[in-house]
Amino acid sequence: xxxxxxxxxxxxxxxxxxxxxxxxxxxxxxxxxxxxxxxxxxxxxxxxxxxxxxxxxxxxxxxxxxxxxxxxxxxxxxxxxxxxxxxxxxxxxxxxxxxxxxxxxxxxxxxxxx
Amino acid sequence: xxxxxxxxxxxxxxxxxxxxxxxxxxxxxxxxxxxxxxxxxxxxxxxxxxxxxxxxxxxxxxxxxxxxxxxxxxxxxxxxxxxxxxxxxxxxxxxxxxxxxxxxxxxxxxxx
Numbered sequence: 001x002x003x004x005x006x007x008x009x010x011x012x013x014x015x016x017x018x019x020x021x022x023x024x025x026x027x028x029x030x031x032x033x034x035x036x037x038x039x040x041x042x043x044x045x046x047x048x049x050x051x052x053x054x055x056x057x058x059x060x061x062x063x064x065x066x067x068x069x070x071x072x073x074x075x076x077x078x079x080x081x082x083x084x085x086x087x088x089x090x091x092x093x094x095x096x097x098x099x100x101x102x103x104x105x106x107x108x109x110x111x112x113x114x
Numbered sequence: 115x116x117x118x119x120x121x122x123x124x125x126x127x128x129x130x131x132x133x134x135x136x137x138x139x140x141x142x143x144x145x146x147x148x149x150x151x152x153x154x155x156x157x158x159x160x161x162x163x164x165x166x167x168x169x170x171x172x173x174x175x176x177x178x179x180x181x182x183x184x185x186x187x188x189x190x191x192x193x194x195x196x197x198x199x200x201x202x203x204x205x206x207x208x209x210x211x212x213x214x215x216x217x218x219x220x221x222x223x224x225x226x
Binding site: 043044 | 145147149154155156157158159162164170172173204208210213214215216217218219220
Protein backbone atom coordinates (compact mmCIF):
# COMPACT_ATOMS: atom_id res chain seq x y z
CA UNK A 1 0.00 0.00 0.00
CA UNK A 2 0.83 3.67 -0.01
CA UNK A 3 3.39 5.11 2.43
CA UNK A 4 3.74 8.84 3.06
CA UNK A 5 6.79 10.30 4.79
CA UNK A 6 6.66 13.88 6.12
CA UNK A 7 9.50 16.16 7.23
CA UNK A 8 10.33 17.89 9.45
CA UNK A 9 8.33 16.74 12.47
CA UNK A 10 8.77 20.18 14.08
CA UNK A 11 9.46 23.49 12.34
CA UNK A 12 10.04 26.79 14.11
CA UNK A 13 10.17 30.01 12.07
CA UNK A 14 10.14 33.71 12.82
CA UNK A 15 6.92 35.54 12.16
CA UNK A 16 7.00 36.91 8.64
CA UNK A 17 9.42 34.27 7.33
CA UNK A 18 8.49 31.39 5.05
CA UNK A 19 7.90 27.78 6.05
CA UNK A 20 8.31 24.70 3.88
CA UNK A 21 7.07 21.20 4.72
CA UNK A 22 7.97 18.25 2.52
CA UNK A 23 6.34 14.89 1.86
CA UNK A 24 7.29 11.86 -0.19
CA UNK A 25 5.00 9.05 -1.29
CA UNK A 26 5.66 5.54 -2.47
CA UNK A 27 2.79 4.64 -4.81
CA UNK A 28 3.37 6.04 -8.30
CA UNK A 29 -0.39 5.63 -8.96
CA UNK A 30 -1.24 8.26 -6.33
CA UNK A 31 -2.94 11.21 -7.98
CA UNK A 32 -4.46 13.37 -5.25
CA UNK A 33 -2.50 15.21 -2.55
CA UNK A 34 -4.31 17.29 0.09
CA UNK A 35 -2.84 19.25 2.98
CA UNK A 36 -4.69 19.60 6.29
CA UNK A 37 -4.17 21.97 9.20
CA UNK A 38 -5.09 20.78 12.68
CA UNK A 39 -5.20 22.95 15.77
CA UNK A 40 -4.94 21.37 19.20
CA UNK A 41 -7.96 19.21 19.97
CA UNK A 42 -9.74 20.20 16.76
CA UNK A 43 -10.61 18.46 13.52
CA UNK A 44 -8.28 18.62 10.50
CA UNK A 45 -9.20 21.35 8.04
CA UNK A 46 -8.30 21.18 4.36
CA UNK A 47 -6.12 24.14 3.38
CA UNK A 48 -5.05 23.23 -0.15
CA UNK A 49 -4.87 20.22 -2.45
CA UNK A 50 -3.28 19.31 -5.76
CA UNK A 51 -3.83 16.68 -8.40
CA UNK A 52 -1.20 14.82 -10.38
CA UNK A 53 -1.93 16.71 -13.61
CA UNK A 54 -0.80 19.98 -12.01
CA UNK A 55 2.70 20.95 -10.88
CA UNK A 56 1.86 23.87 -8.62
CA UNK A 57 -1.16 25.47 -7.00
CA UNK A 58 -1.37 28.69 -5.04
CA UNK A 59 -3.94 30.22 -2.69
CA UNK A 60 -2.87 33.56 -1.22
CA UNK A 61 0.02 32.83 1.17
CA UNK A 62 -0.13 29.07 0.67
CA UNK A 63 1.27 27.07 -2.24
CA UNK A 64 1.81 23.42 -2.97
CA UNK A 65 4.25 21.95 -5.49
CA UNK A 66 4.28 18.41 -6.86
CA UNK A 67 7.13 16.50 -8.47
CA UNK A 68 5.66 13.25 -9.83
CA UNK A 69 8.99 11.95 -11.08
CA UNK A 70 10.57 12.22 -7.65
CA UNK A 71 7.30 11.38 -5.89
CA UNK A 72 7.37 14.29 -3.54
CA UNK A 73 5.22 17.32 -2.82
CA UNK A 74 5.71 20.34 -0.60
CA UNK A 75 3.69 22.96 1.24
CA UNK A 76 4.96 26.53 1.21
CA UNK A 77 3.62 29.19 3.56
CA UNK A 78 4.88 32.74 3.03
CA UNK A 79 4.71 35.72 5.40
CA UNK A 80 3.89 33.46 8.33
CA UNK A 81 1.57 34.75 11.04
CA UNK A 82 0.91 33.58 14.62
CA UNK A 83 -2.36 31.95 13.54
CA UNK A 84 -0.40 29.65 11.23
CA UNK A 85 0.86 27.79 14.31
CA UNK A 86 -0.65 24.30 14.15
CA UNK A 87 0.07 20.74 13.05
CA UNK A 88 0.06 20.24 9.29
CA UNK A 89 -0.57 16.88 7.62
CA UNK A 90 0.05 15.85 4.05
CA UNK A 91 -1.88 12.96 2.52
CA UNK A 92 -2.06 10.96 -0.68
CA UNK A 93 -4.62 8.88 -2.52
CA UNK A 94 -4.63 6.82 -5.70
CA UNK A 95 -8.38 6.44 -6.11
CA UNK A 96 -9.10 9.48 -8.20
CA UNK A 97 -9.61 11.66 -5.20
CA UNK A 98 -9.73 9.98 -1.86
CA UNK A 99 -12.75 7.77 -2.45
CA UNK A 100 -10.86 4.82 -1.01
CA UNK A 101 -9.46 6.85 1.86
CA UNK A 102 -6.34 8.91 2.39
CA UNK A 103 -2.88 7.88 3.59
CA UNK A 104 -1.46 10.55 5.89
CA UNK A 105 2.01 11.63 6.89
CA UNK A 106 2.78 11.86 10.60
CA UNK A 107 2.48 15.61 10.72
CA UNK A 108 4.62 18.71 11.17
CA UNK A 109 4.23 20.92 14.22
CA UNK A 110 4.73 24.45 12.90
CA UNK A 111 5.66 27.04 15.51
CA UNK A 112 5.63 30.72 14.60
CA UNK A 113 7.98 32.70 16.84
CA UNK A 114 6.91 36.33 17.49
CA UNK B 115 -17.63 20.27 7.62
CA UNK B 116 -20.25 21.75 9.90
CA UNK B 117 -22.65 19.14 8.54
CA UNK B 118 -20.79 16.23 10.12
CA UNK B 119 -21.46 15.48 13.75
CA UNK B 120 -19.84 12.96 16.06
CA UNK B 121 -20.96 11.90 19.49
CA UNK B 122 -20.03 11.72 22.21
CA UNK B 123 -17.12 14.18 22.34
CA UNK B 124 -15.47 12.22 25.17
CA UNK B 125 -15.99 8.55 25.94
CA UNK B 126 -14.60 6.43 28.71
CA UNK B 127 -14.65 2.65 28.50
CA UNK B 128 -13.68 -0.13 30.82
CA UNK B 129 -11.51 -2.89 29.45
CA UNK B 130 -13.54 -5.68 27.91
CA UNK B 131 -16.46 -3.45 26.91
CA UNK B 132 -17.63 -2.71 23.40
CA UNK B 133 -18.48 0.92 22.63
CA UNK B 134 -20.12 2.55 19.62
CA UNK B 135 -19.13 5.95 18.26
CA UNK B 136 -21.70 7.88 16.28
CA UNK B 137 -21.10 9.74 13.02
CA UNK B 138 -23.89 11.55 11.18
CA UNK B 139 -23.80 13.84 8.15
CA UNK B 140 -26.49 15.94 6.51
CA UNK B 141 -24.41 16.88 3.48
CA UNK B 142 -25.85 14.14 1.26
CA UNK B 143 -22.33 12.76 0.88
CA UNK B 144 -21.94 9.30 -0.58
CA UNK B 145 -18.73 8.13 1.07
CA UNK B 146 -17.89 8.05 4.76
CA UNK B 147 -14.69 7.17 6.59
CA UNK B 148 -13.31 6.42 10.04
CA UNK B 149 -9.78 7.37 11.02
CA UNK B 150 -7.85 6.90 14.21
CA UNK B 151 -5.30 9.46 15.45
CA UNK B 152 -2.70 8.76 18.15
CA UNK B 153 -0.48 11.44 19.73
CA UNK B 154 2.31 12.47 17.39
CA UNK B 155 0.88 10.36 14.61
CA UNK B 156 -0.99 10.98 11.44
CA UNK B 157 -4.47 9.69 10.80
CA UNK B 158 -4.88 6.01 9.97
CA UNK B 159 -7.84 4.62 8.06
CA UNK B 160 -10.00 2.10 9.92
CA UNK B 161 -13.01 1.53 7.63
CA UNK B 162 -14.76 3.29 4.80
CA UNK B 163 -18.03 3.05 2.94
CA UNK B 164 -18.77 4.39 -0.52
CA UNK B 165 -22.45 3.41 -0.63
CA UNK B 166 -25.18 2.22 1.71
CA UNK B 167 -24.91 -1.39 2.86
CA UNK B 168 -21.32 -1.69 1.68
CA UNK B 169 -18.02 -0.99 3.43
CA UNK B 170 -14.35 -1.89 3.16
CA UNK B 171 -11.54 -2.42 5.63
CA UNK B 172 -8.85 0.20 5.88
CA UNK B 173 -5.30 -0.21 7.13
CA UNK B 174 -6.14 -0.93 10.78
CA UNK B 175 -9.58 -2.61 10.83
CA UNK B 176 -8.79 -5.32 13.39
CA UNK B 177 -10.87 -4.92 16.55
CA UNK B 178 -13.37 -2.55 14.92
CA UNK B 179 -16.71 -3.01 13.15
CA UNK B 180 -19.02 -0.69 11.21
CA UNK B 181 -22.41 -0.59 9.56
CA UNK B 182 -23.92 1.64 6.87
CA UNK B 183 -27.66 1.13 6.95
CA UNK B 184 -28.43 4.76 6.09
CA UNK B 185 -26.60 7.19 3.83
CA UNK B 186 -26.25 9.76 6.59
CA UNK B 187 -24.97 7.46 9.32
CA UNK B 188 -21.78 5.41 9.75
CA UNK B 189 -21.33 4.19 13.35
CA UNK B 190 -18.08 2.62 14.51
CA UNK B 191 -17.95 -0.07 17.18
CA UNK B 192 -14.72 -0.50 19.09
CA UNK B 193 -14.75 -4.07 20.32
CA UNK B 194 -12.94 -5.69 23.22
CA UNK B 195 -10.64 -7.29 20.63
CA UNK B 196 -9.01 -3.90 19.98
CA UNK B 197 -5.86 -4.07 22.10
CA UNK B 198 -5.13 -0.38 22.43
CA UNK B 199 -8.29 1.59 21.75
CA UNK B 200 -7.39 4.84 23.52
CA UNK B 201 -7.20 7.42 20.71
CA UNK B 202 -8.91 10.32 18.96
CA UNK B 203 -11.42 9.02 16.41
CA UNK B 204 -12.35 11.12 13.39
CA UNK B 205 -15.14 10.56 10.94
CA UNK B 206 -15.07 12.09 7.45
CA UNK B 207 -17.28 12.20 4.40
CA UNK B 208 -17.09 13.18 0.76
CA UNK B 209 -19.20 13.35 -2.33
CA UNK B 210 -18.26 10.26 -4.32
CA UNK B 211 -17.13 12.07 -7.42
CA UNK B 212 -15.24 14.65 -5.43
CA UNK B 213 -11.94 14.53 -3.65
CA UNK B 214 -12.26 16.65 -0.58
CA UNK B 215 -12.84 14.83 2.68
CA UNK B 216 -14.57 16.83 5.39
CA UNK B 217 -13.99 15.83 8.99
CA UNK B 218 -16.27 15.72 11.98
CA UNK B 219 -15.17 17.16 15.36
CA UNK B 220 -13.92 13.80 16.67
CA UNK B 221 -14.50 11.55 19.67
CA UNK B 222 -11.78 11.07 22.24
CA UNK B 223 -11.95 7.52 23.62
CA UNK B 224 -10.15 6.59 26.80
CA UNK B 225 -9.95 3.07 28.17
CA UNK B 226 -9.77 2.96 31.95
